[in-house]
Amino acid sequence: MSNHSPKERFLRRLRFWLAFSFGEEEQADIIGDYTEWFENEQLAGKSQEAICAALHTPRVVAEHLRQEAGRGFFQPGILLKQAALRALGLFFVGLGLGGAALRICNQSGSSCFYPLLWLVLLYFIMGSALLPGQMVPGRAGGTLFFRGHLLAAGLSAGTILAQLLLPRLTHPQSGVWCVLVLDTLLLGLVCMQVFILSRLPAAGAFLLSLHLFGGMAVLAYTHNQLHLLYGSIRQLVEMLAYGSACLYLAALLPCLVLLFRGRKG
Amino acid sequence: MDGQLKRGILNICILQLLRQQDRYGYDLIKQIQAFFPDTEESTLYTILRRMNTDGLTERYDSPVSHGPQRKYYRLTGQGRERLQEYLADWEQIEAVFSQIGL
Known part of the structure; x- marks a missing residue:
C-alpha cells in the first residue's frame, strides 16, 4: 500500500516516463514546472486529486512533452x-x-x-x-x-x-x-x-x-x-x-x- | 487550429505578455488558456523552456516570503527583437489577407 500523496505519485511517474526521452537537466526542469503547477493550483483551492484528474496521466503528459520537443520515444x-x-x-x-x-x-x-x-x-x-x-x-x-x-x-x-x-x-x-x-x-x-x-x-x-x-x-x-x-x-x-x-x-x-x-x- | 500556426500565435502572445511585465510560468499559462482554453500546459511549458534556451527570455527565482517559490520569466533584448520580427511578419500576413479579400 502506497502512502505517497497524489502529487508525489504523479511527479514520480512523470519522472519515470520523462527518463526515456529527456536528459537529467531537462527532467529536473519539467518536474520543477509541474511542482509549481501543483502548488499554484492548490493555492487556488483545488485538491491534489482534482489537480491530477484535470491533468492527463503522467505517461500522456510525458508523451505530449516529447512530441512538443520533437523527440523520439526512446532516446x-x-x-x-x-x-x-x-x-x-x-x-x-x-x-x-x-x-x-x-x-x-x-x-x-x-x-x-x-x-x-x-x-x-x-x-x-x-x-x-x-x-x-x-x-x-x-x-x-x-x-x-x-x-x-x-x-x-x-x-x-x-x-x-x-x-x-x-x-x-x-x-x-x-x-x-x-x-x-x-x-x-x-x-x-x-x-x-x-x-x-x-x-x-x-x-x-x-x-x-x-x-x-x-x-x-x-x-x-x-x-x-x-x-x-x-x-x-x-x-x-x-x-x-x-x-x-x-x-x-x-x-x-x-x-x-x-x-x-x-x-x- | 493547425498546430504549427497555433504555436506561432502562442509565441507572439507569450512574448507580448512578457513585454508588459515579468510573469511566472503558471500565471502566464493561465492567461494564455483564458484565450485558448484547449491549450495544454505541456505545450506552453515546452514553449517557455525553448524560449529560455534560445535566449529570448531569462528566468529568475522570486523572493517570496510565504507561498511557493516561483520561477519568473523576463524578456531579453533578443526576445524583444524577435517579437518585433513576429509582428512585422504578422503585418505582412494581414496585408496579404486584405489584398486577397479576407
Missing part, C-alpha cells in the same frame, strides 16, 4: 548514458564484492553464510546509492522490486566475472553457499522481471529477452559450480557459463563508449 543516447553510469558502478561493486564472497567461501567452507549475508547487505546498500528511486514507476513496492532485480543481476554477474577474472580465488570446492545465494537471487530476479514487465509493457520485450538470456546463462554457470562438485555434464554447462560472461563483458563495452561520448557531448 538511446540519453537513456543509455544514464544507465551506463549506473551499470558501470554496479559492475565494479559487484566484481569487488563477488570476489570477496568467493574468497570467503574458499577460506571458510560451509561456515561462510553470515559473511556472505553481510556482503549481500553491503552490496545492496552500495547499489542502492547508484539507483535513485525516481528511475522507478509506481508504488514504493515497485521501487523495491526494481532495485532488487537490478542488484541481483549485478551481484550475480559480478560474482561470475570475479571467478573468471580472478582465477586465484576459484577452487573446485568453493561456493556451495555462494551458489545457493546466487540461485536464490536469480529466482527472485525472474519473479521481479515478471513484475516489472507488467508495469512496463513498452520497454518490456527487449529487456525480457536480454535479461532472461543473461539470467539463464548465469543460472547455468552457478549449476556448473554444483556439477564441479558432483562431476557431470560439465562441458555443456561451462560453455553456457562462458557465453554468459561474454554477454556481460560485451555489455560493458557499449557502456564505456556511451560514457566517453557523453563526456564529449
Whole structure:
C-alpha cells in the first residue's frame, strides 16, 4: 500500500516516463514546472486529486512533452548514458564484492553464510546509492522490486566475472553457499522481471529477452559450480557459463563508449 | 487550429505578455488558456523552456516570503527583437489577407 500523496505519485511517474526521452537537466526542469503547477493550483483551492484528474496521466503528459520537443520515444543516447553510469558502478561493486564472497567461501567452507549475508547487505546498500528511486514507476513496492532485480543481476554477474577474472580465488570446492545465494537471487530476479514487465509493457520485450538470456546463462554457470562438485555434464554447462560472461563483458563495452561520448557531448 | 500556426500565435502572445511585465510560468499559462482554453500546459511549458534556451527570455527565482517559490520569466533584448520580427511578419500576413479579400 502506497502512502505517497497524489502529487508525489504523479511527479514520480512523470519522472519515470520523462527518463526515456529527456536528459537529467531537462527532467529536473519539467518536474520543477509541474511542482509549481501543483502548488499554484492548490493555492487556488483545488485538491491534489482534482489537480491530477484535470491533468492527463503522467505517461500522456510525458508523451505530449516529447512530441512538443520533437523527440523520439526512446532516446538511446540519453537513456543509455544514464544507465551506463549506473551499470558501470554496479559492475565494479559487484566484481569487488563477488570476489570477496568467493574468497570467503574458499577460506571458510560451509561456515561462510553470515559473511556472505553481510556482503549481500553491503552490496545492496552500495547499489542502492547508484539507483535513485525516481528511475522507478509506481508504488514504493515497485521501487523495491526494481532495485532488487537490478542488484541481483549485478551481484550475480559480478560474482561470475570475479571467478573468471580472478582465477586465484576459484577452487573446485568453493561456493556451495555462494551458489545457493546466487540461485536464490536469480529466482527472485525472474519473479521481479515478471513484475516489472507488467508495469512496463513498452520497454518490456527487449529487456525480457536480454535479461532472461543473461539470467539463464548465469543460472547455468552457478549449476556448473554444483556439477564441479558432483562431476557431470560439465562441458555443456561451462560453455553456457562462458557465453554468459561474454554477454556481460560485451555489455560493458557499449557502456564505456556511451560514457566517453557523453563526456564529449 | 493547425498546430504549427497555433504555436506561432502562442509565441507572439507569450512574448507580448512578457513585454508588459515579468510573469511566472503558471500565471502566464493561465492567461494564455483564458484565450485558448484547449491549450495544454505541456505545450506552453515546452514553449517557455525553448524560449529560455534560445535566449529570448531569462528566468529568475522570486523572493517570496510565504507561498511557493516561483520561477519568473523576463524578456531579453533578443526576445524583444524577435517579437518585433513576429509582428512585422504578422503585418505582412494581414496585408496579404486584405489584398486577397479576407
